[in-house]
Amino acid sequence: MNRADELAEEIRTFLFLQGPLSPLFSRIGDTLAAAGHRVLRVNLCIGDRLYWHRRGAYDYRGRPQDWASYIDDLMAREGVSDVILHGDRRFYHRIAGQVARVRGIRVIATELGYLRPDWMTIELDGTSTGSHFPDHPDTIREIAASLDPIDFTPKFHNSFWLVAAPDVAYNLANVALWFLYPHYRRHTIYNPVVEYVAAGLRLLRARKRDEAAVALAAALKTGACPTGPGPWFVVPMQLEGDFQLRDHSPYGGMSKALSMIFASFATHAPKKARLVVKSHPLDAGLEQWPSVVMQMAREVGLGWRVDYVDGGRLDSLMDGAAGMVTVNSSAGLEALRAGLPVKTLCPAIFDIEGMTDSQPLDDFWNAPQMPDTMLVDAFMKALAGTVQARGSIHSYDGLGAAVEAMSARILENRLNEPAARVDPPPRLERARTLGAPL
Structure with missing residues (x-):
């Protein structure tokens, strides 16, 4: 009997922390409990209680500086074997993960899918830059070759109400009843x-x-721009609160990243080239990006060569584009799937030699490297078969599929399997070298 089989037969104690704004974690907990395991939970705010429908949850009302000792004591007292959390860079989750690793407790991290919109991410230890998913092309091809065919046809229709209503209920409850978790x-x-x-x-x-x-x-597409016909490059904006910017990059926000991109473009891009900055679809407008971006462009002499697109669909701008520059947005993977050259400024999960452009940004503008489409297909298959689970928290049918697929991965110990685990995380040192605060 191998270790995975032994783990599958053990009575395990699962400790859930914050999940997505959905009953996902509560329903996974039901499945694990039905399989004979112990299921625990820590609520950190009143909003957490809205989406945990099981008994026996602990409520942490202490100060942030006392969290490490609290969670360490809880893990020891309850004999926790696995910690399950959504968003491994959140303050409480980052500390809990550190405590768990010291104790030899498995950390299972979830996120919305790297593959959108029908997938969820579930990995051992960490996601994104902290992911153990390999970054060597040969390893990726080998994993893909070992897997059965995977259907990427969209299955689930996202509901606006399943996106908006849980978010509003969670946050307004925390605002109105803040004194319960002061x-x-x-x-x-x-x-x-x-x-x-x-x-x-x-x-x-x-x-x-x-x-x-x-x-x-x-x-x-018709060349009816101030510069006339010429190539254009797309820059997808990322949300200021996104941990991809805050933790997984050295920029801390989009302004610094845009400044670097604009300076490089002004000096090295073809004179007929344009830069198209696309707003994030969930941008609430607090940063006033339309005016900020155009002011930044004017300061480096690019006012007439930069467009800020504050709406519409990203794929319409990618159609015919010469390439995409991104900090580390999942939009880069969307562009690679469309056959578009992509330059990442930080090591994203899809930043693979042969897929993304490996030359300096200054050179990218004049000779963007096309992605190896066969490698992109292998990457998609390897990713889906190892650290992605089919399902969506924004669809009624998708939620059920996500619960089933993610529960099976946990119970059968098929996380980062087969062979999709590299120690240490292969992107981590590169990100730290760039200055990411990881």
């Missing part, structure tokens, strides 16, 4: 009420913004 430290950077008001006002202008985006995409 020391809770949220992982978001904006007051949710302010963000909701801004997002609501922004929705009122969505149609005009989308129409402007469609018009610009058409102008780029």
Whole structure:
């Protein structure tokens, strides 16, 4: 009997921390308990209690500085074997993960899928830059070759209400009943009420913004731009609160990244080339990016060669583009799947030699390297078969599929299997060298 089989037969004690804004973790807990295992939970705020429908949860109302000793004592007292958490860079999760590793406790990290929209991420130890998923092309090809065919056809229809309603309920409960967990430290950077008001006002202008985006995409394709016909490069914005920017990059936000991109483009890109900066679809508008980006472009003499697209679809801008530059957004993987050259500024999960452009950014503008489409296909298959689970928290059918697939991975110890675990995480040192605060 191998170790995986032994683990599958053990009575394990699973400790859940914060999950996504969905009943996902609660329902996975039901499945694990039905299989004979112990299931525990720590609620950190009143919002957590909305999405945990099982008994026996602990409530942590202490101060952030006391969290490490609290969670260490709880893990020891309860004999925890596995910690399951969503978003491994959140303050409480980062500390809990450190404590668990010292104790030899497995850390199971989840996130929304690297593959969108029908997938969830589930990995041992960490995600993104902290992922153990290999970055060597030959290893990726070998993993893909060992797997059965995978159907990537979209299956689930996302519901707007399953995106918006759980988020609003969670955050407004935390605002209204903050005194029940007075020391809770949220992982978001904006007051949710302010963000909701801004997002609501922004929705009122969505149609005009989308129409402007469609018009610009058409102008780029026909050459009806101030620079005339010429190549254009797409830069997808990332949210300021995204841990991909805050922890997995040295920039801390988009402004520094854009400054570097603009400076390189102004000096090295072809004079007829344009830079198209695309807003994030979930941007609430608090940063006033349309005016900020154009001001930054004017300061380096690029005002007439930069477009800020505050609406529409990213794929319409990628159609015909010369390439994409991204910090580490999952939009880069979308571009690679469309056959577009991609330059990442930080080691994303898809930053693989032969897939992304390996030359300096200054050289990318004039000779962007096309991705190896066969390697991209192998990467997709290897990723889906090892650290992705089919399902979605934003779809009723998708939620059931996610619970089933993720529970099976946990119970059968098929995390990062087969052979999709490299120690140490292969992207971590590169990110630290760049200055990412990991």
